[in-house]
Amino acid sequence: MKVAVLTGGGDCPGLNAVIRAIVRRASEHGFEMMGLRDGWKGLLDDNHFRLTRETTSGILHRGGTILGTSRVNPFKVENGLERVKRAIERNGIHAVIAIGGEGTLSAATRMSQEGLRIVGVPKTIDNDLNGTDFTFGFDTAVHIATEAVDRLHSTAESHKRVIVCEVMGRHVGWIATYAGIAGGADVILVPEIPADLEAVAQHLVRRNAGGRTFSIVVVAEGTRIKLSAEQNEQLVTTGALDEAGRPRLGGVGNIVAAEIERRTGFETRVSVLGHIQRGGAPTAHDRVLATRFGVHACDMVARGEFGKMAALRGNEIVSEELAEATRELKRVPEEFFKVAQVFFG
Numbered sequence: 001m002k003v004a005v006l007t008g009g010g011d012c013p014g015l016n017a018v019i020r021a022i023v024r025r026a027s028e029h030g031f032e033m034m035g036l037r038d039g040w041k042g043l044l045d046d047n048h049f050r051l052t053r054e055t056t057s058g059i060l061h062r063g064g065t066i067l068g069t070s071r072v073n074p075f076k077v078e079n080g081l082e083r084v085k086r087a088i089e090r091n092g093i094h095a096v097i098a099i100g101g102e103g104t105l106s107a108a109t110r111m112s113q114e115g116l117r118i119v120g121v122p123k124t125i126d127n128d129l130n131g132t133d134f135t136f137g138f139d140t141a142v143h144i145a146t147e148a149v150d151r152l153h154s155t156a157e158s159h160k161r162v163i164v165c166e167v168m169g170r171h172v173g174w175i176a177t178y179a180g181i182a183g184g185a186d187v188i189l190v191p192e193i194p195a196d197l198e199a200v201a202q203h204l205v206r207r208n209a210g211g212r213t214f215s216i217v218v219v220a221e222g223t224r225i226k227l228s229a230e231q232n233e234q235l236v237t238t239g240a241l242d243e244a245g246r247p248r249l250g251g252v253g254n255i256v257a258a259e260i261e262r263r264t265g266f267e268t269r270v271s272v273l274g275h276i277q278r279g280g281a282p283t284a285h286d287r288v289l290a291t292r293f294g295v296h297a298c299d300m301v302a303r304g305e306f307g308k309m310a311a312l313r314g315n316e317i318v319s320e321e322l323a324e325a326t327r328e329l330k331r332v333p334e335e336f337f338k339v340a341q342v343f344f345g
């Protein structure tokens with residue numbers, strides 16, 4: 001039986017660990033494995049290669065994805081679905097394992113509704129996928145961001161400055177909240193709550209008056225900011241669009257830093273972590289989670305459990321409906337964020 005695997009959306013640490021786990025389990029099931037290049041594009045362009053124990057050996061700890069990735073949406077390409085169906089038929093592919101976030105798995109949900117045999121694996125550093133407690137890649141990103149916040153603390157303290165640290169998070173503030181709590185941030189700004197910069201400035205002035213002469217502000221790149229009472233909240237983008245036609249985010253940290261300096265007079269600096277959070281080796285936690293997801297996904301194919309994805313519930317790996325995983329985004333709950341707020345004083 002031939003099974004194809006693809007990785008879609010932004011890359012994240014642990015993708016290679018999943019691919020390796022799938023291929024190793026597949027050999028026990030007697031599956032022939034095929035790697036699709038660059039996400040759904042690999043099916044549209046019929047671009048793939050054979051995955052074996054040899055071609056996937058030594059990749060467990062490596063960042064990125066040996067399959068390549070893209071944000072190509074098969075439903076936005078002319079005859080996309082037909083082309084995908086034809087490639088599956090022509091190559092005798094029994095099932096497709098799609099490793100991706102809410103975007104890739106939304107396409108997987110629709111394909112599965114069209115009758116294709118699809119199994120999903122949840123990935124994203126953003127941790128915004130519903131239906132699973134955690135995605136792999138998130139832990140690594142949080143470790144990197146926490147180390148950055150720790151390092152910014154010592155220099156901010158020496159110079160008595162405010163330092164703004166911009167982290168990733170398109171729709172949600174999981175990385176910002178976790179790294180902010182772990183690194184002891186004094187303000188955390190997340191996409192779930194539009195940022196009122198006047199309130200932030202007043203808060204920093206109060207901190208300073210209380211003798212705390214430096215502050216760390218963590219801001220997720222998807223945070224909407226409100227510059228004045230008259231203005232609406234807005235996203236900060238680079239002006240360019242990504243491959244999927246969405247605004248490319250980035251730059252909110254610079255605006256927040258400039259506004260803090262202007263409103264408080266405190267010397268302020270900004271650090272944008274960007275893709276450093278997504279590159280390089282996964283943590284041990286992410287390697288283990290990715291490996292468990294990969295083995296489970298392969299077993300789902302063997303059991304004929306299609307239209308579902310591997311998911312983490314507590315410490316169990318379970319099978320969750322793809323439609324449930326993509327029904328809504330998993331945002332940081334208010335109660336969770338309130339824990340971070342205890343330490344903002």
Ligand SMILES: Nc1ncnc2c1ncn2[C@@H]1O[C@H](COP(=O)(O)OP(=O)(O)O)[C@@H](O)[C@H]1O
Nearest residue numbers: 009010071072073100101102103104106107244
């Ligand atoms: N609702 C949708 N239906 C079908 N395809 C989608 C949908 N949303 C996004 N996609 C496709 O999946 C791609 C990957 O999504 P993206 O958010 O970039 O990565 P991820 O899979 O990590 O969430 C998108 O660029 C788009 O081409």
Ligand SMILES: O=P(O)(O)OC[C@H]1O[C@](O)(COP(=O)(O)O)[C@@H](O)[C@@H]1O
Nearest residue numbers: 009010101124125126168169170242
């Ligand atoms: O620079 P890129 O590749 O366009 O991606 C930036 C986006 O990708 C992410 O890192 C991850 O998002 P996805 O998992 O949905 O791809 C976001 O935090 C960020 O907004």
Ligand SMILES: [Mg+2]
Nearest residue numbers: 009101102103
């Ligand atoms: Mg996404």
